Amino acid sequence: MLITAAGLLVAAPVLAACGTESTEQAEAGRAFTVESTDDACTVSGDEAPAGTLTFEVSNQGSDVTEFYLLGQDGLRILGEVENIGADSSNTLTVNAPAGEYFASCKPGMKGEGIRSAFTVTASEEGEEQLSASDQELVDEALAxxxxxxxxxxxxxxxxxxxxxxxxxxxxxxxxxxxxxxxxxxxxxxxxxxxxxxxxxxxxxxxxxxxxxxxxxxxxxxxxxxxxxxxxxxxxxxxxxxxxxxxxxxxxxxxxxxxxxxxxxxxxxxxxxxxxxxxxxxxxxxxxxxxxxxxxxxxxxxxxxxxxxxxxxxxxxxxxxxxxxxxxxxxxxxxxxxxxxxxxxxxxxxxxxxxxxxxxxxxxxxxxxxxxxxxxxxxxxxxxx
Known part of the structure; x- marks a missing residue:
């Protein structure tokens, strides 16, 4: 894997959890579907405004899979959902500031995964993340x-x-x-x-x-x-x-x-x-x-x-x-x-x-x- 040195500022807690997307998120273009197969990772979009994003991951492959949102360096993990069995689904919710990312499925939960570029653009709402408390910043860094x-x-x-x-x-x-x-x-x-x-x-x-x-x-x-x-x-x-x-x-x-x-x-x-x-x-x-x-x-x-x-x-x-x-x-x-x-x-x-x-x-x-x-x-x- 080609690694670059560029890093990302993530100034709000990273959360990986099951949940229901809100109408507001959908209207704001922050809700996406992901179809993971044995050899593909298809995301319904490749750009979103900064803020809380949701990815509803459906596994259409023959093996268990995972889904990640990675930083531009391909190393930092902003959020993940694991152990999504065949014909099952799960939802990743993550708070992402503006920057370049990778959406990644990992069929079989092995290797570096199947990646595609994903861009988060600046937005007034997203900028509010920078006022996160010190403890929130610490929790995000540790997670x-x-x-x-x-x-x-x-x-x-x-x-x-x-x-x-x-x-x-x-x-x-x-x-x-x-x-x-x-x-x-x-x-x-x-x-x-x-x-x-x-x-x-x-x-x-x-x-x-x-x-x-x-x-x-x-x-x-x-x-x-x-x-x-x-x-x-x-x-x-x-x-x-x-x-x-x-x-x-x-x-x-x-x-x-x-x-x-x-x-x-x-x-x-x-x-x-x-x-x-x-x-x-x-x-x-x-x-x-x-x-x-x-x-x-x-x-x-x-x-x-x-x-x-x-x-x-x-x-x-x-x-x-x-x-x-x-x-x-x-x-x-x-x-x-x-x-x-x-x-x-x-x-x-x-x-x-x-x-x-x-x-x-x-x-x-x-x-x-x-x-x-x-x-x-x-x-x-x-x-x-």
């Missing part, structure tokens, strides 16, 4: 971030299952190499959340250089080394049995992570600190090229950490704009500047290998990270 983390965890689990099957096959290494950075994108976006679960993070993401004496090495980077041995002559490749053991262990830990995330709640300071923490991950491992030592797919991780940091910031941005508007503007500008540099390194659906960057390009990324880190360090104080 949106919880949905985001759950969605990324589900996609991580799905992609990890695919990767494990390819890796264990033994004759699908090229496909496994191609999927490796894609699957890890979902891990890197929520890395600071995963780190909160004790030893799950080292079991899944420890680098060989960080091993302590006698510590068993497991997780993504062990499989990475086996797929991209630095010295194929001296390296002893894992046996098929070893491949299966370490791959199954990675999948089991990913399943455990997904289970733990489902009912996890967050505080507003955790969102702000999480944004800063993800950027620190960039500064410590990604911008140095140390994270993906064998595959050199560090820019995928770099982008994913920035994605996660930006989503967390976007969630609290309405609060920052009320408390410290200058900081909000600075952070928006610095995120955009860093994203511009990252976009310059794209190749096809991914990125250049980190080893293909010039010293000047690496320095430019490093400077942009440093420029963002300083104001991001003041984010927590602006929201608590």
């Amino acid at each position: 949106g971030y919880k949905l985001y983390v759950r969605d990324q965890s589900a996609q991580l689990l799905e992609k990890t299952r695919e990767f494990v099957e390819l890796y264990k096959a033994g004759d699908q290494d090229d496909a496994a190499r191609a999927l490796y950075p894609v699957a890890r994108t979902h891990w890197e976006r929520i890395e600071t959340v995963a780190e909160s679960f004790g030893d799950l993070d080292p079991k899944m993401d420890l680098r060989e250089a960080d091993l302590e004496p006698g510590q068993e090495w497991t997780g993504w980077h062990k499989l990475e080394k086996d797929l991209w041995p630095a010295d194929a002559v001296k390296y002893r490749a894992l046996t098929p049995q070893e491949r299966a053991t370490f791959a199954d262990d990675l999948l089991a830990n990913t399943e455990t992570l997904d289970e733990k995330i489902q009912d996890l709640d967050y505080t507003i300071d955790q969102l702000a600190n999480g944004s800063r923490g993800l950027l620190e991950e960039v500064a410590v491992g990604k911008v140095t090229g140390e994270e993906e030592f064998w595959s050199h797919t560090d820019l995928w991780d770099f982008q994913a950490n920035v994605d996660g940091a930006r989503v967390a910031f976007d969630g609290v941005q309405p609060i920052v704009e009320k408390n410290d508007p200058e900081l909000a503007e600075t952070l928006t500008t610095r995120f955009d500047e860093l994203q511009t540099l990252l976009d310059a390194q794209r190749e096809g659906d991914g990125f250049k290998l980190y080893t293909d960057l010039t010293p000047e390009e690496v320095k430019g990324l490093s400077n942009a990270v440093d420029a963002l880190a300083e104001p991001l360090g003041r984010l927590t104080a602006a929201v608590v």
Whole structure:
């Protein structure tokens, strides 16, 4: 998925609920029908004025489905309805300010979904959302971030299952190499959340250089080394049995992570600190090229950490704009500047290998990270 850095201001609580559309909403052009099938997501319109929107979702497919209203970055979730069985329906009600969005159905509740652009235009009524109370802004930020983390965890689990099957096959290494950075994108976006679960993070993401004496090495980077041995002559490749053991262990830990995330709640300071923490991950491992030592797919991780940091910031941005508007503007500008540099390194659906960057390009990324880190360090104080 092509990710942009643009974020959205959502300044009213996000609500996903069943309900009956009102005559006033219909007359105002804020009520829509959605028909979800196995291969399509048909919305009755693609534009609405800002305010309370309703989407009556009907599942005409053969499998259970979900419906989302996503921010312009394709990551932030403003609202969702889940577990809509075949021949069933449900209604999403969400309060949306002006901006660009995506309407998305997810047949089978897997993958990134079937998306279409949806525009919310400015309206006098919609502007009243900006006067929402601090508590409403906090509630909206926490609800949106919880949905985001759950969605990324589900996609991580799905992609990890695919990767494990390819890796264990033994004759699908090229496909496994191609999927490796894609699957890890979902891990890197929520890395600071995963780190909160004790030893799950080292079991899944420890680098060989960080091993302590006698510590068993497991997780993504062990499989990475086996797929991209630095010295194929001296390296002893894992046996098929070893491949299966370490791959199954990675999948089991990913399943455990997904289970733990489902009912996890967050505080507003955790969102702000999480944004800063993800950027620190960039500064410590990604911008140095140390994270993906064998595959050199560090820019995928770099982008994913920035994605996660930006989503967390976007969630609290309405609060920052009320408390410290200058900081909000600075952070928006610095995120955009860093994203511009990252976009310059794209190749096809991914990125250049980190080893293909010039010293000047690496320095430019490093400077942009440093420029963002300083104001991001003041984010927590602006929201608590």
